[in-house]
Amino acid sequence: MEKGVKQRILEKGAEIIHQKxxxxxxxxxxxxxxxxxxxxxxxxxNNKEDFGLQVIDYYVGQFDGMAGQILxxxxxxxxxRVRKLLDSFIDLFRSKQYTLGCPIGNLGQxxxxxxxxxxxxxxxxxxxxxxxxIRVLSEAQSRGDLPQGLDVRQTAFFLIASWHGALxxxxxxxxxxxxEDHKNFFFNRIFKK
Amino acid sequence: MEKGVKQRILEKGAEIIHQKxxxxxxxxxxxxxxxxxxxxxxxxxNNKEDFGLQVIDYYVGQFDGMAGQILxxxxxxxxxRVRKLLDSFIDLFRSKQYTLGCPIGNLGQxxxxxxxxxxxxxxxxxxxxxxxxIRVLSEAQSRGDLPQGLDVRQTAFFLIASWHGALxxxxxxxxxxxxEDHKNFFFNRIFKK
Numbered sequence: 571m572e573k574g575v576k577q578r579i580l581e582k583g584a585e586i587i588h589q590k591x592x593x594x595x596x597x598x599x600x601x602x603x604x605x606x607x608x609x610x611x612x613x614x615x616n617n618k619e620d621f622g623l624q625v626i627d628y629y630v631g632q633f634d635g636m637a638g639q640i641l642x643x644x645x646x647x648x649x650x651r652v653r654k655l656l657d658s659f660i661d662l663f664r665s666k667q668y669t670l671g672c673p674i675g676n677l678g679q680x681x682x683x684x685x686x687x688x689x690x691x692x693x694x695x696x697x698x699x700x701x702x703x704i705r706v707l708s709e710a711q712s713r714g715d716l717p718q719g720l721d722v723r724q725t726a727f728f729l730i731a732s733w734h735g736a737l738x739x740x741x742x743x744x745x746x747x748x749x750e751d752h753k754n755f756f757f758n759r760i761f762k763k
Numbered sequence: 764m765e766k767g768v769k770q771r772i773l774e775k776g777a778e779i780i781h782q783k784x785x786x787x788x789x790x791x792x793x794x795x796x797x798x799x800x801x802x803x804x805x806x807x808x809n810n811k812e813d814f815g816l817q818v819i820d821y822y823v824g825q826f827d828g829m830a831g832q833i834l835x836x837x838x839x840x841x842x843x844r845v846r847k848l849l850d851s852f853i854d855l856f857r858s859k860q861y862t863l864g865c866p867i868g869n870l871g872q873x874x875x876x877x878x879x880x881x882x883x884x885x886x887x888x889x890x891x892x893x894x895x896x897i898r899v900l901s902e903a904q905s906r907g908d909l910p911q912g913l914d915v916r917q918t919a920f921f922l923i924a925s926w927h928g929a930l931x932x933x934x935x936x937x938x939x940x941x942x943e944d945h946k947n948f949f950f951n952r953i954f955k956k
Contacts, residue, residue, distance in 0.1 A: 589876075591873070593786075593787070594786070669875075669876045670876065671872070671875075671876075675872075675928065675931055676872060678931040678932070678934060678935045679864070679868075679869060679872040679873070679931050679934070680784070680872070680873070682862075682864075682931065682934030682935045683782075683862045683863065683864075683934055689934075689935055689937070692935045693935050693936055696932065696935060696936075724944050724947075724948075725948075727932065727941065727944065728925070728929075728941075728944050728945065728948050730928075730932075731925065731928040731929045731931065731932040731941055731944075731945070732921070732924065732925030732928045732929070732945075733928060734927075734928035734931050734932075735868065735923075735924040735925045735926060735927035735928025735929065735930075735931070736921075736924045736925070736928065737928075738868055738871040738872050738875065738924065738927050738928070739871070739889065739920065739923075739924040739927075741871060741872070741875030741876055741882075742871045742875045742882055742885045742886050742889060743886055743889075744882070748920065748921075748924055751917050751920065751921050751924075752921065752924070752925075754917075755917075755918075755921050755953060759952055759953045760948060760952045760953065
């Protein structure tokens, strides 16, 4: 039961912060959405910042769940798993009418300059996300599916960063084109031997 | 004199919105920073939104000034001009301790989902920025400096979008590495014949 309440607060908080950003999200609206009385917030979180930082943990857990399942699927060649993951995200954003973007990218934009605890946590989150890509790209490279000269770590971080930028353009254009372009530049140019 | 006051409001507004985002910028602090009495704001702008949209025009004008001068410099080969522009931006962000990011990318992130007038204006801004790159990349391609199969329009938009994402990572890491990586992926992979 204890875990259930905290989980509900985190889930609703993650949803609202994804839509509105961190600053525009009020604790009270999160608690209302989670159907939890105000007093119990401080049983789980020291303050709004602590809550925000734990929401980042929650996002990374969500990413791990979705991406990990696809990227670790040994029945597909490693680069096909990357393609499948990007296609899954494109499907997800189509269902959201090309809004929202990546919550980690959004918070990086909003909070990267403004709060050192957020900055450190977001750096950890990027590292965690990149770790999944580094693993699958290394597997591809050792099979000979990627150029030997490609730096797998740099490629993983650039894949995520350029995806975040493509999501900004997706929001402005309300179109999947920036995400399709991103995928095509990686598969047709950067991954090409 | 009329033009002077409006220009001062736009300049200070552009500076403060770049630092804090649109929502967190108050009209009063812009007028205080510009040393302009409140009443005169409405001589130039219908409301805060109209002001924000005109600040976007101002940003595009700034970009045109800086980028246009470098990208139109006929004494350098076209791709060297692109490299020089990216290096100039890296120098600029170094002087800002790797904070701020691109004001158009920031507003795309903040406002892309929330306001249709901003969305339309930001789409126009992206198109305007891409136009400069399309021109110089076309020049490079017609000289044989780019692969013939490269879609110059897609490349221009992907260059800007992935730059915006690299800037998010720059803010999180407080480091030029994401910007250097961006440049290297374009010059060593995407532009490579």
